[in-house]
Amino acid sequence: xxxxxxxxxxxxxxxxxxxxxxxxxxxxxxxxxxxxxxxxxxxxxxxxxxxxxxxxxxxxxxxxxxxxxxxxxxxxxxxxxxxxxxxxxxxxxxxxxxxxxxxxxxxxxxxxxxxxxxxxxxxxxxxxxxxxxxxxxxxxxxxxxxxxxxxxxxxxxxxxxxxxxxxxxxxxxxxxxxxxxxxxxxxxxxxxxxxxxxxxxxxxxxxxxxxxxxxxxxxxxxxxxxxxxxxxxxxxxxxxxxxxxxxxxxxxxxxxxxxxxxxxxxxxxxxxxxxxxxxxxxxxxxxxxxxxxxxxxxxxxxxxxxxxxxxxxxxxxxxxxxxxxxxxxxxxxxxxxxx
Amino acid sequence: xxxxxxxxxxxxxxxxxxxxxxxxxxxxxxxxxxxxxxxxxxxxxxxxxxxxxxxxxxxxxxxxxxxxxxxxxxxxxxxxxxxxxxxxxxxxxxxxxxxxxxxxxxxxxxxxxxxxxxxxxxxxxxxxxxxxxxxxxxxxxxxxxxxxxxxxxxxxxxxxxxxxxxxxxxxxxxxxxxxxxxxxxxxxxxxxxxxxxxxxxxxxxxxxxxxxxxxxxxxxxxxxxxxxxxxxxxxxxxxxxxxxxxxxxxxxxxxxxxxxxxxxxxxxxxxxxxxxxxxxxxxxxxxxxxxxxxxxxxxxxxxxxxxxxxxxxxxxxxxxxxxxxxxxxxxxxxxxxxxxxxxxxxxxxxxxxxxxxxxxxxxxxxxxxxxxxxxxxxxxxxxxxxxxxxxxxxxxxxxxxxxxxxxxxxxxxxxxxxxxxxxxxxxxxxxxxxxxxxxxxxxxxxxxxxxxxxxxxxxxxxxxxxxxxxxxxxxxxxxxxxxxxxxxxxxxxxxxxxxxxxxxxxxxxxxxxxxxxxxxxxxxxxxxxxxxxxxxxxxxxxxxxxxxxxxxx
Numbered sequence: 001x002x003x004x005x006x007x008x009x010x011x012x013x014x015x016x017x018x019x020x021x022x023x024x025x026x027x028x029x030x031x032x033x034x035x036x037x038x039x040x041x042x043x044x045x046x047x048x049x050x051x052x053x054x055x056x057x058x059x060x061x062x063x064x065x066x067x068x069x070x071x072x073x074x075x076x077x078x079x080x081x082x083x084x085x086x087x088x089x090x091x092x093x094x095x096x097x098x099x100x101x102x103x104x105x106x107x108x109x110x111x112x113x114x115x116x117x118x119x120x121x122x123x124x125x126x127x128x129x130x131x132x133x134x135x136x137x138x139x140x141x142x143x144x145x146x147x148x149x150x151x152x153x154x155x156x157x158x159x160x161x162x163x164x165x166x167x168x169x170x171x172x173x174x175x176x177x178x179x180x181x182x183x184x185x186x187x188x189x190x191x192x193x194x195x196x197x198x199x200x201x202x203x204x205x206x207x208x209x210x211x212x213x214x215x216x217x218x219x220x221x222x223x224x225x226x227x228x229x230x231x232x233x234x235x236x237x238x239x240x241x242x243x244x245x246x247x248x249x250x251x252x253x254x255x256x257x258x259x260x261x262x263x264x265x266x267x268x269x270x271x272x273x274x275x276x277x278x279x280x281x282x283x284x285x286x287x288x289x290x291x292x293x294x295x296x297x298x299x300x301x302x303x304x305x306x307x308x309x310x311x312x313x314x315x316x317x318x319x320x321x322x323x324x325x326x327x328x329x330x331x332x333x334x335x336x337x338x339x
Numbered sequence: 340x341x342x343x344x345x346x347x348x349x350x351x352x353x354x355x356x357x358x359x360x361x362x363x364x365x366x367x368x369x370x371x372x373x374x375x376x377x378x379x380x381x382x383x384x385x386x387x388x389x390x391x392x393x394x395x396x397x398x399x400x401x402x403x404x405x406x407x408x409x410x411x412x413x414x415x416x417x418x419x420x421x422x423x424x425x426x427x428x429x430x431x432x433x434x435x436x437x438x439x440x441x442x443x444x445x446x447x448x449x450x451x452x453x454x455x456x457x458x459x460x461x462x463x464x465x466x467x468x469x470x471x472x473x474x475x476x477x478x479x480x481x482x483x484x485x486x487x488x489x490x491x492x493x494x495x496x497x498x499x500x501x502x503x504x505x506x507x508x509x510x511x512x513x514x515x516x517x518x519x520x521x522x523x524x525x526x527x528x529x530x531x532x533x534x535x536x537x538x539x540x541x542x543x544x545x546x547x548x549x550x551x552x553x554x555x556x557x558x559x560x561x562x563x564x565x566x567x568x569x570x571x572x573x574x575x576x577x578x579x580x581x582x583x584x585x586x587x588x589x590x591x592x593x594x595x596x597x598x599x600x601x602x603x604x605x606x607x608x609x610x611x612x613x614x615x616x617x618x619x620x621x622x623x624x625x626x627x628x629x630x631x632x633x634x635x636x637x638x639x640x641x642x643x644x645x646x647x648x649x650x651x652x653x654x655x656x657x658x659x660x661x662x663x664x665x666x667x668x669x670x671x672x673x674x675x676x677x678x679x680x681x682x683x684x685x686x687x688x689x690x691x692x693x694x695x696x697x698x699x700x701x702x703x704x705x706x707x708x709x710x711x712x713x714x715x716x717x718x719x720x721x722x723x724x725x726x727x728x729x730x731x732x733x734x735x736x737x738x739x740x741x742x743x744x745x746x747x748x749x750x751x752x753x754x755x756x757x758x759x760x761x762x763x764x765x766x767x768x769x770x771x772x773x774x775x776x777x778x779x780x781x782x783x784x785x786x787x788x789x790x791x792x793x794x795x796x797x798x799x800x801x802x803x804x805x806x807x808x809x810x811x812x813x814x815x816x817x818x819x820x821x822x823x824x825x826x827x828x829x830x831x832x833x834x835x836x837x838x839x840x841x842x843x844x845x846x847x848x849x850x851x852x853x854x855x856x857x858x859x860x861x862x863x864x865x866x867x868x869x870x871x872x873x874x875x876x877x878x879x880x881x882x883x884x885x886x887x888x889x890x891x892x
Contacts, residue, residue, distance in 0.1 A: 242443075260444075
């Protein structure tokens, strides 16, 4: 066992020196650049997939727009006007080019610029996501870390049981229950969240309360479990035992010795959970009739508004990539071995 | 004068995975005087680390002190609540771990971890603690004592980390320091330096110590008294000189005998072989990463190594960790294709890549890995593990195969009833025998043994070596024996290749593996192996220039 350990150690040292030998201009910058390039390539790939997936939807856009009574000449005219008779690859190029200049195109359905359609909705969704994150992340991390500190106690068991219960219950159930309890029986909160009607701080709280509670339930459970698991895993290492043998308290062992080394997995779990707030909130937005971007996309699908669907999908993907890239960067920066 | 440590009728229980409670320490009692260094010697599972940790009032998860008491400077520690035990850890009694590399937190700088004890127990202001740490770094002969603390653990070598962990243990001025196999993971040349540093600071401060080790020769250099343990019980206690020269207990004698296996007896009437060598390795260059157009890999591990091995003979390859000896075995086996050079088996060149070798070529050359734990599939029974090469190389099936499996188990001296067990149900020595039986199943001509005894206890390892010799006599095998342990190599090999930093330093007969060996590095290496002699370390003189030239520390 000893000899094996030393082999591992030596390999580590070799690796380190080879890294050093390759580039003295900070390997951390290289890694960061690498992560960002990967993110951009992924985004292009997703754009490609979204475009051609919507292309493959059955039906001709011009025919749909003009309705069944349209003459073939009218359809052909519209196709030319919309560049629909050009090859798909070429249209993909136009679309990507326009995306980069910030031109998202025009809605097929109501002829409004898509940026106008999305703008307000995106702000609404970000507000909801922001408030949910601001509440659930600190609570989840605290619960996860304290559960790890108090492993095996009643407190730990209760936290574990509740998180499993919350994971197992679908969110529409939580949302519906919340409506029944708070809006119907108690009458404390409105059943629908009309964000634009808010004028006062109290009104804001009322409008956000139920969607935020529902979403927090859903995303916190995952974060609590991941945080607890990541901290517990590092608690089993030799350096934490060493800290114990130096006389450190359980609290110091967890916060000072285990947590910094568990940061990578925790940040990733947080990023994954938060990314759900952008795309996966359709159910919550629908139930509370909240005017967010997920609901906008749902409407776009039912009206076959392809440019709008494409733009929404791109925004979801961009949000996801930003979160994951930030998580990776935090993990890289927090690892002294890479500095 | 009362004793610093008094252990009385100590019993420790452990809970197994199946929920059973087993007693792992049985009725152990001993004392340690002020300033005395006592060694706990025993094989893995003898309970030596468990006992040492109880002196800090600590048992590993799943274990608990079931009876007896541990008294440290007149006050019992075993009956205190956890937070009161914590108050005494680091200040009265401290710990130097087996693997400093794993015991330093990778996220914090070394200095912060060294002075952490003073911070936890509020012993002194931080600046004073730092000054004291630098003093300790100097006393432990660490390079750049003023700045080494500003580095992260991965930026210093293993030998340095081990000394830094001693500084970490000494900063709180403990009366007792526990050393838990602190040099086991180190190379022999590094071990000397670390042992010397430990010894001098302990003597200077008149600090008492508990030195946990399986290596009698190392312990002989540092301990005043030795406690011999087996299965959680004390076998013998005595002064170091007495244990080494006048052992009373049979188990102690067995340990001493296993320390120096009998040298390989050369058969005098072995015919001089005019035939071509069994294995020829010619100008091998190998490594990792992309191979450039001149045939050099970006990280070169093996550089122009050549040797020959004759039928029925054994060749040893020795060197310190990172010298490329295991990589060489992987290259010969074709697991890692060489970038340059040839491997010839019975005169026929083998393809560099294992995947392009014929089934017969694969059969003739088998490899046995260091860790049987990872080399044997835990989900398969022993019979399944041995059946596979029989079916693959010899197309055996049914009764013939079953009979052959029984034969193989006989050959490695294991009961036939083991065939239905799984690897996890076997001991380390048994697993290594199965590992060997699998290579035998192929009817190989040459077996590459990669550190196959390194993970085993000395007595078990000596038995495996005996088995290897016996198999060789009966089946005209040849071994390529890779090891960092010189006495093991001496016990089995006819010729020895010494490697350093990927290059072959020289090839010599193990008989002259002494002071007159040709190359300065070989001399350095051979002289660094601890001897069963209490004065060895103090009397050892090594050429500082050679030490400097061959230290990649």
